[in-house]
Amino acid sequence: MSAELLKALRDVVGREHVLHKPEDLLVYELDGTIDRSLPDAVVFPANTEEVQGVVRACNALDVPVTPRGAGTGLSGGAVPTRQGVVLATARMRRILDVDPIERTATVEPGVANIRLSEIAAEHGLFYAPDPSSQKACTIGGNVAENAGGPHCLALGVTTNHVIGMEVVTASGEVEWLGSHGPEPTGYDLRGLFIGSEGTLGIATKVVVRLVPVPETVVTLLAIFDDVESASETVSAVIGAGLVPAALEMMDTVTLQAAEAGLRCGYPPDAGAVLLIELDGIDEVVRGQVTQARAACNEHGATEIRTATEPAERELLWKGRKGAIGALGRIAPNYYLLDGVVPRSKLVETMGEVARIGEGYGFPVANVFHAGDGNLHPCLLFDEREEGATARVLEAGAEIMRICVDAGGALTGEHGVGFEKNRFMAWLYSEEDLENMRRVRGIFGNEGGFNPCKVLPEGTGCGEMAHQEGALAAAGPDAYV
């Protein structure tokens, strides 16, 4: 790193808030997924002005900037693919305001998702989007990825819960997007920014909506012999007009890992389970529980467990929320995918996924938000085996291709990131992609702000070799 850059960064945030020793940088080379790249420096601004100062200093010296929250992302969004500076929000974790009348909270981007619900609890409120990493992941990262979670089926994802925010754009301007009220006026730039994966700028203050804790919550665990019956039940539940708060499926590999790791009382010999959560006014919920149980029974549920007490429900959810990490119990590495297919194609797609995994020799564990067709197949592998990482990426690419071909999407909630930027050409023409680059340009990003994320960039994005292989495996033709 140049002495000039180091000095510029230290001038903005102070000497102790810039990391540059090799061993300190090492731990910022990765997030929750496979891709790695070492930054030249990591900076920790304390407020909006310092964020602005860092962005401007980097722009002036033509150094790439990559924003980072807690580094729990699953598409390489916080990986500094072209080195440069990682801008971490870890020092920006103040709760600025909680307004129980307006039911809003204003927080800095480094606040952990779970903190929102903790501070809202005393007012009988909570923050709805609940990614499985909610104990660690930050609200800034949630905004970047438009994070979802099991409870987004009925209540919507991050964009439905962020009213407005202050951002520092890629060009280093401070702007307010959205409003303090419920509906934006004019173009919804707030909506554009949320889910832009940190390519348009960095949110520095976020106003979120808080919702009332429901009167009654019932969680059902329905056990099935196979994934097909469970999938049919999902369609039946939705077909009956129910919109559960959450509707999650886990297959047998996942159940075994979760039970081994978290001892949450799951039946490890079942073919699949559904977690169905219903909430609302007591009487209504009771009726819905009856309907949901009927749908399960009709489609071959071998057992249905009902949890109404918070501790029992928490135990059922503990297994689900820790399921992915628990895969570490049965394999040294996993490659977690995130794809979306129409609900009607669930069973067919699962079959294809299993076939691909078998072809490559990787066991597949499935956890997914069945209610909205959001699949999370996990390919289990050992990165220490020669060539395993390249092959697992190839298999992943094939699976993503299956999702797109089924009329689905490349991501439900993890983002495109670095991981899947090459696959954007399956969904969009070169003209579409160029238009997206122009949007990015309006925020002042000519490619140096969180480089190589979302849109394909060509060369210069770290280790592209394995991605090339993956792309070749899935077929490069544009899907327009």
Next chain:
Amino acid sequence: MTGWPLAEDAPDTADLAKCVHCGLCVNACPTYAITGLEVESPRGRIHLARAVAEDRIPLTEAVQGHWELCLQCRACEAVCPSGVPYGRIMERARAQLDAAPPSRGWERRLRRFALRNVIARRRVLAAMLAPVRWFARSPLRGLVRASGVLRLAGPLGRLEAQLGRPGRPFRPRDAAGAGDAALFTGCVMGELFGDVHRASVRVLERSGANVFAPRGQGCCGALSAHDGDLEQARRLARANIAAFEASGAETIVVNSAGCGAAMKEYGELLADDAEFAGRAEAVAAKVVDFSEYLAGRDLPPGRLPARVAYQDACHLAHAQGISAEPRALLEAVEGCELVETEGADMCCGAAGIYSLIQPGMSGELRARKAAQFRKHRPDVIVTANPGCQMQYEAAVREAGIEARVLHLAEALDEAGVVGSE
């Protein structure tokens, strides 16, 4: 190829590979909560260990510093879905530091000398602590405090702030077969917390137990293991195993969370010891925490009219998974109102000898506890580990409130006395 200087006690490659760097641990980590730095998080420390193991980086002073700032509270283990044995990794990573180029070498050597020759030797420890006990109860203490001279005394001043009013020592005294439930007496615990042991015995007896303190037992070895001195830890473990085998005890009741966690892991510690591996497993299987033991028995609830804030001891809640039992025992006590404070299960910064080695970080964590005490103003603060008790004494003074700090055994003992009045 590996960069570990001490190959036989190096972190296991399979243990390191278990971490899938999902990051779910970072917010559970006290040092990450304070610093916000990935290098001061469990994921970061494991990543550094992997990098050393793969010879990507040398074992530099900076790396050593990041490992030494770890409290080894194991809060990360409790939230890790992949089951990464972080405590084991960190003990072995620290074992490498002696063989590594020196960083604060004299300090580490001095510490090791003290752990081996004072803490682990009852007579030496007793001789060293006798004047401390005298001072803690003498009128001189008030004068010293008022004079402010301790502020100049660095670590001594910090120690003084943590010191309660230690009672008479409690030393192992009973012959084999004198009871069914053996009380583990420990090292510092027996010398400075004799009152806690006596309270434990009374409470256990009130629950119908036949308690004894078999001779031959000594320091559990946890402090040495955490410091990376696995050789000494194994030596102490073997002595205890032999003592408890000879005692004929059915159960070994431990009232110090750190000791209990270490003793439950004797099997792991001695896994490669052909003579002791099986015996270690057998003794470890008999170890129960004081609250765990009582949870399965019929203890008359007693009475203690007070607002009580229970603070989890890390090695009880995180390493042994025991957090409901102590609360349930307190809740059963008539008049006892449990107050849940935020961060009750986060490390207080005592962490064995950590508060002496890392006073800055330890102080930050203590301040968090003090702020909670000031907010909730409990009458009594209850915990289950001697080090934590000392730290809470200091936190209470820092908060400027009038709370008493009790071990769970003391609280239950007092409830028994008040209840029978």
